[in-house]
Amino acid sequence: MSDTLHGHKARKRFGQNFLNDDYWIEKIASSIDPQPGERVIEIGPGQAALSRKLIARCGHITCVEIDRDLVHWLKKQFSSEQMTLIEADALKVDWQEICSAGKVRVTGNLPYNISSPLLFTLSQISDKVIDQHFMLQKEVVDRMCAEPGNKAYGRLSVMLQWKYRMFKLFDVPPEAFTPAPKVISSVVRMLPIDQPLEANEHVLERVVATGFAMRRKTLRNCFARWLQMEDLEACGISPDARAEVIPVNNWIQLANRVQALNIEIPMPGQKIL
Numbered sequence: 142m143s144d145t146l147h148g149h150k151a152r153k154r155f156g157q158n159f160l161n162d163d164y165w166i167e168k169i170a171s172s173i174d175p176q177p178g179e180r181v182i183e184i185g186p187g188q189a190a191l192s193r194k195l196i197a198r199c200g201h202i203t204c205v206e207i208d209r210d211l212v213h214w215l216k217k218q219f220s221s222e223q224m225t226l227i228e229a230d231a232l233k234v235d236w237q238e239i240c241s242a243g244k245v246r247v248t249g250n251l252p253y254n255i256s257s258p259l260l261f262t263l264s265q266i267s268d269k270v271i272d273q274h275f276m277l278q279k280e281v282v283d284r285m286c287a288e289p290g291n292k293a294y295g296r297l298s299v300m301l302q303w304k305y306r307m308f309k310l311f312d313v314p315p316e317a318f319t320p321a322p323k324v325i326s327s328v329v330r331m332l333p334i335d336q337p338l339e340a341n342e343h344v345l346e347r348v349v350a351t352g353f354a355m356r357r358k359t360l361r362n363c364f365a366r367w368l369q370m371e372d373l374e375a376c377g378i379s380p381d382a383r384a385e386v387i388p389v390n391n392w393i394q395l396a397n398r399v400q401a402l403n404i405e406i407p408m409p410g411q412k413i414l
């Protein structure tokens with residue numbers, strides 16, 4: 142059997158950039174270092190560059206792949222003892238069901254066009270996850286890992302750091318892929334926090350989005366329509382501060398206060414990217 146699917150034209154709509162460089166594939170696999178008996182889930186196995194190395198280490202993985210042609214090819218490459226294949230959209234698959242047999246380790250060289258929604262989908266099952274290792278655009282990983290005071294600190298940082306400890310592992314150059322993407326990629330390790338602070342996710346999303354919608358405004362101005370200065374201060378937030386310096390825990394306090402006061406803050410007209 143061939144190691145790659147000859148004649149397969151990389152599909153842009155599925156974010157297909159296949160890893161082609163053994164040095165980087167090995168480096169990613171050894172960062173994950175799956176062990177026999179672990180439940181490893183790979184999102185988007187593609188032409189199995191990473192899958193092969195994972196299977197060599199732990200014997201069996203479960204994969205979620207959307208591309209029917211690749212699923213067909215993967216089925217011929219691996220036995221069911223080596224790979225359980227789920228032909229599905231990772232955004233729509235039943236993750237609760239996938240995790241029903243025990244905690245999982247999730248990994249993947251993610252399709253960059255759906256990386257943020259996928260991260261939020263997975264955050265719903267963070268209590269069923271041991272760890273996540275993903276390759277993403279460097280710029281996205283920088284935002285995921287950014288700390289308060291950093292330019293990259295924003296909505297993605299707060300929403301994900303609420304649920305995970307984040308570790309950027311290393312960058313991967315465009316030449317490591319076929320076709321080469323236009324951007325540098327990075328590998329990130331995400332470790333779910335045992336008991337994340339209680340918050341209503343929808344309220345938190347709106348509060349954080351409102352705070353960051355106009356980054357240069359003080360929080361007093363951002364929230365002027367809904368909150369008193371005392372509300373901000375009660376959450377340890379200086380009304381004269383800007384969103385980019387407020388730690389995750391204070392955002393959560395603020396969301397809880399907004400909810401307790403029964404205040405409806407609408408979502409500003411932007412998506413989390």
Ligand code: SAM
Pocket residue numbers: 154155156157158159160161184185186187188189190191205206207208211229230231232249250251252253255
């Ligand atoms: N893992 C392979 C590698 O590293 O060479 C392929 C990575 S490629 C960046 C992304 C993979 O995710 C492709 O195989 C693509 O078909 C698959 N994919 C794209 N969108 C998906 C989705 N919504 N659900 C599941 N798989 C998806």
